[in-house]
Amino acid sequence: MNIALIIPRLSDVSQRSFYDFKFGARFLGSRKHISYLLAIPTLVSLTPPEHAVRIFDENIEEIDYSWKPDIVGITARTMFAKRAYEISEKYRSMGIRTIMGGIHPSMCPEDSLLHCDCVVIGEAEEIWSAVLEDAENGRLKRIYEAPKHADLRAYPIPDRSALSRRNYLLDIVQTTKGCPFNCEFCSVHAFDGQKIRSKTVEQVILEIQYLNSTKSRYKQKISVFFADDNIIADKAFARTLFTALKDHNVNWMCQASINISQDSDLLELMSASGCGAIFIGFESLSGNNLDMMNKGVNQRYEYFGAIKKIQSHGILVHSSFILGYDCDTRNTFDELINFIQEANLLMPLINILTPLPGTRLFKRMEEEGRILDYDWSKYDTQHVVFRPARMSPDDLLRGYRKVLRTVYSFDSTLKKLKYYWASDFWRGPNKSDPVKPVFRFLFALRLMTLLISTNTDRSRFILKILPLVFDRRVRVSTILALMNNNDFAFAV
Numbered sequence: 001m002n003i004a005l006i007i008p009r010l011s012d013v014s015q016r017s018f019y020d021f022k023f024g025a026r027f028l029g030s031r032k033h034i035s036y037l038l039a040i041p042t043l044v045s046l047t048p049p050e051h052a053v054r055i056f057d058e059n060i061e062e063i064d065y066s067w068k069p070d071i072v073g074i075t076a077r078t079m080f081a082k083r084a085y086e087i088s089e090k091y092r093s094m095g096i097r098t099i100m101g102g103i104h105p106s107m108c109p110e111d112s113l114l115h116c117d118c119v120v121i122g123e124a125e126e127i128w129s130a131v132l133e134d135a136e137n138g139r140l141k142r143i144y145e146a147p148k149h150a151d152l153r154a155y156p157i158p159d160r161s162a163l164s165r166r167n168y169l170l171d172i173v174q175t176t177k178g179c180p181f182n183c184e185f186c187s188v189h190a191f192d193g194q195k196i197r198s199k200t201v202e203q204v205i206l207e208i209q210y211l212n213s214t215k216s217r218y219k220q221k222i223s224v225f226f227a228d229d230n231i232i233a234d235k236a237f238a239r240t241l242f243t244a245l246k247d248h249n250v251n252w253m254c255q256a257s258i259n260i261s262q263d264s265d266l267l268e269l270m271s272a273s274g275c276g277a278i279f280i281g282f283e284s285l286s287g288n289n290l291d292m293m294n295k296g297v298n299q300r301y302e303y304f305g306a307i308k309k310i311q312s313h314g315i316l317v318h319s320s321f322i323l324g325y326d327c328d329t330r331n332t333f334d335e336l337i338n339f340i341q342e343a344n345l346l347m348p349l350i351n352i353l354t355p356l357p358g359t360r361l362f363k364r365m366e367e368e369g370r371i372l373d374y375d376w377s378k379y380d381t382q383h384v385v386f387r388p389a390r391m392s393p394d395d396l397l398r399g400y401r402k403v404l405r406t407v408y409s410f411d412s413t414l415k416k417l418k419y420y421w422a423s424d425f426w427r428g429p430n431k432s433d434p435v436k437p438v439f440r441f442l443f444a445l446r447l448m449t450l451l452i453s454t455n456t457d458r459s460r461f462i463l464k465i466l467p468l469v470f471d472r473r474v475r476v477s478t479i480l481a482l483m484n485n486n487d488f489a490f491a492v
């Protein structure tokens with residue numbers, strides 16, 4: 001069969017995402033996107049070789065509807081489920097059968113089945129080849145459900161050969177699945193389970209070797225985002241993995257729980273193996289909120305100290321906060337701004353609380369009659385889809401925008417950058433992966449082209465930044481990422 005595998009873009013309601021890199025792509029004159037979704041190369045690797053596969057990622061290309069496959073597989077998260085439905089309907093109107101999978105159809109199969117021919121609930125590993133066999137023999141069922149969680153050691157590595165990798169900033173690699181915690185707002189434990197499953201370190205290194213052997217000639221090192229929910233959940237595995245990574249010349253980022261701040265040896269190993277940033281869900285400054293979230297683990301750590309400790313190893317803390325939990329009031333916004341500024345958090349992710357389907361939060365909000373909107377494209381953490389407990393939906397939206405625009409204002413960005421430059425924070429990467437002078441020069445030239453603009457804050461920022469672009473402590477990619485974040489903050 002001919003099979004199309006599709007990654008939908010966000011719907012029109014929710015055109016922007018913190019991670020969309022739209023400003024960056026315009027700046028570079030390309031259509032670069034942060035990354036592909038790992039589900040797609042995973043599906044390719046599970047597809048028997050007699051089938052032909054084409055991938056369309058709407059974030060970097062248009063779907064070629066003139067190519068008529070026998071079957072279409074679409075991956076869907078909640079925030080782009082509506083767009084996934086549109087694509088599915090379009091193919092169905094052409095007489096082509098569609099199959100949807102991923103977290104959204106798994107959590108809302110009935111809703112998804114209104115728009116596609118078949119839903120796969122759960123992970124594809126155990127079931128995808130059976131689905132394809134049924135499709136080929138004209139007996140595709142409406143619903144398939146993975147019989148159990150996949151043993152990650154039993155499958156081939158994701159096949160990225162059909163991806164346009166040069167269009168992505170990062171490669172995605174997953175080494176473990178599952179999370180032992182049970183936060184109220186999160187769907188990971190419901191989908192991936194609470195038991196940690198890992199690949200073997202050898203499997204992961206094989207993926208890294210493949211990525212290295214096919215990297216763009218412009219890159220000295222590959223950049224990898226480890227898509228594990230908590231890369232240190234199994235510390236023994238993590239230690240072996242980080243030790244093995246040391247020999248493979250990788251810039252990497254990951255997600256981990258705050259207790260990593262207590263483990264100097266592990267932090268040292270992470271830093272030595274190329275870890276540049278750890279994403280940590282701080283979620284809230286309020287202990288009562290953390291209790292409600294069931295995120296007690298955070299309460300055992302003093303946030304300022306934890307951030308300082310991690311950053312003392314040359315690893316940037318990417319923080320994430322949720323606004324709108326039940327104990328939040330209109331004062332919460334200023335408290336969060338003050339905290340972020342005082343802690344010099346460089347790229348905080350600010351989320352409006354979103355009751356994602358399949359979470360305990362969604363169930364509670366429904367029971368309390370507080371869900372105001374079921375338009376999935378607004379479930380993107382930038383819209384208010386529920387009634388907050390101690391403020392109006394409008395207060396929450398305005399407060400969110402205030403936080404975003406304050407912490408990503410150019411003044412604040414420059415102040416924080418100077419803080420990091422003063423300590424020569426990026427000396428490790430600047431030594432092992434120096435920015436070529438030609439890139440600095442091109443970056444400065446491109447910055448200058450932005451000076452003629454009505455955005456006077458940006459022009460002022462550029463004028464202050466220009467003399468520093470050639471400073472050896474400065475990484476131009478960080479400046480571009482922050483300009484991208486500023487653009488996002490003022491667009492939503």
Ligand code: B12
Nearest residue numbers: 035036038039073075077078101102120123124187227381
């Ligand atoms: C890595 C990651 C990111 C990264 C990278 C994004 C990327 N390119 O993948 C970053 C940090 C950028 C990110 C951003 C966001 N993320 Co995120 N992210 C993840 C994470 C940790 C891993 C995803 C992953 O790669 N999994 C590995 C792949 C192989 O698994 P999979 O996608 O589930 O696919 C399997 C099955 O679902 C199934 N399957 C999937 N598709 C299909 C299709 C077919 C046809 C079939 C048969 C089967 C199938 O088979 C696959 C193999 O087993 C997940 C949590 C998790 N554990 O999954 C959250 C998660 C996907 N993110 C989530 C959220 C909310 C976000 C953000 C909104 C956060 C924010 N505030 O900005 C943004 C949205 C960005 C966007 N537009 O997608 C939620 C989504 C919940 C939902 N209901 O949609 C998750 C589940 C975490 C959570 N808290 O619940 N994310």
Ligand code: SF4
Nearest residue numbers: 179181183186188229
């Ligand atoms: S928010 Fe993080 S720690 Fe909590 S359940 Fe989800 S993945 Fe686990």
